[in-house]
Amino acid sequence: MTTTVKNKIPNRLIHEKSPYLLQHAYNPVNWFPWCDEAFAKAKAENKPIFLSIGYS
Numbered sequence: 670m671t672t673t674v675k676n677k678i679p680n681r682l683i684h685e686k687s688p689y690l691l692q693h694a695y696n697p698v699n700w701f702p703w704c705d706e707a708f709a710k711a712k713a714e715n716k717p718i719f720l721s722i723g724y725s
Contacts, residue, residue, distance in 0.1 A: 689723050 701707035
């Protein structure tokens with residue numbers, strides 16, 4: 670699969686092992702993998718979790 674990377678700055682998904690998550694490592698979205706950090710940030714900012722189950 671050939672992908673053009675327009676945003677050359679990776680988000681935190683760049684460190685994941687999942688091929689699906691790695692597909693989104695250069696999205697201009699501040700994605701979090703499923704982790705304690707994501708839940709702590711949401712709680713601290715009183716924000717909901719937006720969960721993407723994805724498909725490929």
